[in-house]
Amino acid sequence: MIDARQRNTALLVAGCFFMENLDGTIVTTAAPEIGRSLGAPPTSVGLLVTVYLLTLAVLIPLSGWLTRRFGNRRVFLSAITIFTLASLGCAAGGNLGELLALRVLQGVGGAMMVPVGRLIVVARTEKRDLIRITSYIVWPGLLAPVIAPLAGGLITTYISWHWLFLMNIPLGIAAFGVAWRLIENTGTTAPPPLDRAGVLLTCTGLGGLTYTAHLVAETTASWTVAAAAGAVSLALLVAAVLHLLRTPHPLVSLRPLRTPTYRATETGGFLFWLVVGAAPFLLPLLFQTQFGWSPVKSGSVVLCVFAGNIAIKPATTPLIHRFGFKPLLIAATLGVAVTMAGLGLTTAGTPLPVIAVLSLLSGVARSVALSGYGTVSLSDIAPDQMRDATTLGATTQQLASGLAVAAATVALRLGERFGGLLPGAPSRTAAYTVAFGLLACVALGATLSALRLPSQAGDSLRRERPVTDPPGGGAGGSVAVTRGSLPGSGRRQPQSAPPDGRFDRP
Template sequence: MSQAISHRALQPEYRLLVFLVSIGFFMQALDTTIVNTAIPAMAKHLHEDPLNMHSVVVAYVLAVAACIPLSGWLADRFGVRNTYLAAIIIFTLASLGCGLSQSLNQLLVFRIIQGIGGALLLPVGRLAMLKLIPRDQFLSAMSLMSLAGLIGPLIGPTLGGWLVEVATWHWIFLINLPMGVLGILVTLKALPNATEPSVQAFDFSGFLWLVIAMVGLSLGIESFASTAHSHWQGLALIGLGLFSSAIYAYHAHTHQNALFRSRLFKNNIYAIGILGNFFARLGGNAFPFLLPLMLQVAFHFEPFITGLMMIPLVLGSLVSKPIVRPVIQRFGYRTVLVVNTILVGSALASFALTTADTPLWLRTLHFFICGMLNSTQFVAMNTFTLKDLSQQNASSGNSFLSMIMMLSMSIGVALAGTLINLFTAHYGVAQVTTAFQMTFICLGAINIITAAIFWKIPKNSSI
């Protein structure tokens, strides 16, 4: 009986709420991917080097990572409707600002603001569903909502490439405006303003140390890519990031109201999962940014064709999802994560073998397999990391994992951009293909080394 209750179909009165959260999820997922194929066109219009445009991605993802810890507290303090409405308004207006930007600096400012809105959309939307939808219908609601997150990456790169060719790059941001207006109207109609009766004071000092740590590490790595900054400046920023991380670690241990208490990391499974997630995602999150850039800058593919070439990646990701759980049940987390981490690293390094003349069928198969391996890695890492958390630590543990995922993407893209520029400076602009190939080898090597972290997983660890 309980089995039947836990899988009840979603009742009609909750469908509009799920549709609303799906709008936010779709906008956020679309915006994370749609930019990648448009970067060379943006660089040309803004008179910038396309190899220095990774900051457009880093600014957005870093802002998302920094503001994730705020989301739950804001929703509890001001209500889910008010917070979600503010998030959509911020995201929509920032999208308009991005679309009207006339310089890289203007674009970066609006990308940061857009990231602040994007950081609140998914966590607050998921929280609204958790508070308002009965538990026996929650699984159905999450399944429907997750479709929006799959559609965004599926159409994002192709839509971005098509818009660049038929219009201008500005439209990859302006396309958010009608969705944003629709989201605002549905929020006012479908979302009650559920609040918590008592909310703890927000840990602003801890939040500040976390933000300084994330910004210092990301910008420190990114600054090595620019000739305008000295290496000492980059090292100073990285040092500041590490110092702030250490301060926060002490704060988390001693402060009763810390955002993420140190007791989280007394759980050995969680600690291994967080460390593995951070390093394994550096390459896995960078290559959806690197691939479109290589196809256009090094191989001279058109933006729309480049976008189409990204579809096998997403299809590979979709195909892998149903098989991950049975594979883990059969072989256990340790074997799956160690082997798959090495395979993902090898797949990343294998892009060094691809050229402009690689046959289409082989390139499609290559991308499809990489998408399968990358998705298997992410699903296995996430479920492993959270599987043994107590109910008491589940919320903060999940938030910290979300933050680490976005921080790793930010640092991964910054690292990829830095490596491309360093190798381009070494080999010369005429050898830009070699620069991309060496970057993929480096990212693949980092992934393969990360397998040592997952080797620490207990042998009997399974679902």
């Protein structure tokens, strides 16, 4: 039974999740205005999103080690403080360099804030209450991307982009006050030795990869320099992987990737997150810089992507039970590929309802796929590897989200270079047509990964159909038949499906 303290703690973590998720998405709509204010191109402003999300991805694995070393309460309160003060610094930033440094600091706070908060909540929750307690945490966070495009447009148009960060101040102060009363201090234990080599190789490699994407996005950057930076970054990441596989206490354990289902879904999920994270960055740029729309109109249309995401949520679990994970992942990834290509073909003369419907359908397909990836990936993981698999999945998700904006800028740069090769008369939107076409190809890569899944993948998590007990078979009524029967049982037993969208962050 969930008591009042557990519920309030879960709602506190949900509020922190909302702040973190909102901060990762709201800047995209305001990128052109921030760029004009700071004298930087909009594509370079995309680094404000990239460095924030990449910092989250790099430092999330450290959160578990830090809690064992310093305790839940101290780490959680410190995370809220860092995030809030960094938000204040972002609002006061005078140039792009300062803003980027402070966004990294925000990411440091966010990387500890939500994972540690989830750990605090789950540690005091019995298994039978996990679905309910998870819903408290997840659903408020899902609202952030829904309101971010329109909120960003309204704030940028009628107030100032600085308020994108200033509104975190009262939220952070309130969260700190509630956490001070609710979060109990836990004893510290001796953690395993910190994988310093893993931290160094991983952080340097990912930072170099981000810088490479920044060079490619810059119109004046040399392709030779960008290629050299990219090669060095990839070499560092390869060395990081080799190190993580060999060290006894890695920063991120890669051993769960030996499970075929997990490996296929993590690979496909990574590609898919690149696409769905890049689209909300490219769409406002297309609408504002090429169609001439205001930030409010642009944000309202981008809102359709996330409205589709939320609207399909109640039907996602029944669809999984009815059709299975593999068919739905194939259909959803194909749907995103088609809608990305369709959005790339739109122009300023395309009827607004057509653009809105394409965006809505893209959000529907995105939601179904992310829910599927979040549940089926753990279906075949052994219990002793569940912690490692969960940590690696969260890190991979954040990494893909961070690289998504970088991938979008690279795709747009390639579109500017090769857009003139498209058939027909030259178009102002040719670069975006190429960029969205490249994203569609990446989505097809996720489709190929889904095709490699075994047909029965995730069936242990599904209910097949209700059946009625035979006469004299005990209590009347029906039970949900599952593929996960208990050993030695003569009949299949009821089994709860995992929470819908358990790891889904749109």
